[in-house]
Amino acid sequence: MRRITLAGLAGFAGLVVFVVACSGSKAGDGVVDAPGGGGGGDGDAPAAIDAPPSGAACAGKAAQPLDATWTLTVGGRTRTARVHVPASYVPSARTPVVLNIHGRTSNSASQANLSRAIAKSDAAGFVLVHPDSATSPTAWNAGSCCDPATSTNVDDVGFIGALLDELEAKLCVDTDRVYAMGLSNGAYLSHKLACEMADRIAAIGPVAGLLLQSPCSPSRPVPVMMVNGTSDNLSLYQFVGQAVTFWKGKNGCTTEGVSFQNGDTTCVTQGGCTGGADVTLCTVDGGGHQWPGGEALPLLGKKSDAIIATDALWAFFVAHPRTP
Numbered sequence: 001m002r003r004i005t006l007a008g009l010a011g012f013a014g015l016v017v018f019v020v021a022c023s024g025s026k027a028g029d030g031v032v033d034a035p036g037g038g039g040g041g042d043g044d045a046p047a048a049i050d051a052p053p054s055g056a057a058c059a060g061k062a063a064q065p066l067d068a069t070w071t072l073t074v075g076g077r078t079r080t081a082r083v084h085v086p087a088s089y090v091p092s093a094r095t096p097v098v099l100n101i102h103g104r105t106s107n108s109a110s111q112a113n114l115s116r117a118i119a120k121s122d123a124a125g126f127v128l129v130h131p132d133s134a135t136s137p138t139a140w141n142a143g144s145c146c147d148p149a150t151s152t153n154v155d156d157v158g159f160i161g162a163l164l165d166e167l168e169a170k171l172c173v174d175t176d177r178v179y180a181m182g183l184s185n186g187a188y189l190s191h192k193l194a195c196e197m198a199d200r201i202a203a204i205g206p207v208a209g210l211l212l213q214s215p216c217s218p219s220r221p222v223p224v225m226m227v228n229g230t231s232d233n234l235s236l237y238q239f240v241g242q243a244v245t246f247w248k249g250k251n252g253c254t255t256e257g258v259s260f261q262n263g264d265t266t267c268v269t270q271g272g273c274t275g276g277a278d279v280t281l282c283t284v285d286g287g288g289h290q291w292p293g294g295e296a297l298p299l300l301g302k303k304s305d306a307i308i309a310t311d312a313l314w315a316f317f318v319a320h321p322r323t324p
Helices: 007-022 108-115 117-124 156-170 185-196 237-251 309-318
Strands: 067-074 077-084 095-101 127-131 173-183 203-207 224-229 255-262 265-271 279-284
Touching: 067 156, 077 108, 077 156, 095 108, 095 117, 095 156, 095 185, 095 309, 108 117, 108 127, 108 173, 117 127, 117 309, 127 156, 156 173, 156 185, 173 185, 173 309, 185 203, 185 224, 203 309, 224 237, 224 309, 237 265, 237 279, 279 309
Parallel strands: 095 127, 095 173, 173 203, 203 224, 224 279
Antiparallel strands: 067 077, 077 127, 255 265, 265 279
């Protein structure tokens, strides 16, 4: 697997994400089907979990505020995460969790705004978590990218593990439905989490990202849905196929077919995989370093609304709980 250092370019991308953090236009209505075998992606659906929870009901869990910043210490560093608990949350009911990871030089608030994921959390009924990087400028240690987290060997995988421990202690978490998605450096980290935390992460959804972790030795087949633009000048599309080939091989996939097509976006799913661990790549023709269906990042190329990435990723997640 070829290793690529993208720290400088990823830094520019994260800076632009931060610039648009205060904007708030409405997403388009381009999703016409759910790629990767997922089930609908309607952001206006009533607040309800789209799949039955696993595990027994919880006892003794207290209600939590809708929005809070959680603080914990990991490896001698103070770490924070923004936790959004939907109003539909019931402390005794097992509830899915989605980690939504920001890019380099960005932050949790910017990623929440960029992806419009809080509205999806409220509509679908999952707990939404936006972790923050520990470095300045912000970055995640996701393999060969990104500094300063990589050069100082920040244990971001350990942080995510400790964050999941805290979530399970305070909330009634469906541990078979914990997912990770992210943009750019956050997408790189989601790949790394699949490599190193497959026992806790059910499926991942990297957007405008690459697989930069090597070696990558997941303990089980991990479903993966990637969203990439062919004209992305930061996470170069020419390297995206390496990730598809890697996960297809790791997951033992045997079939291939188009699972979504609308306008400039086509999703191809590698199916017939061990444990149902499908691998889907959604390609935006001419797309830049963007979160489709979210806030447009200036100077980073075309942003498409032919697919609403947050909706499509949730549909994929619903269809892919953790399996033994």
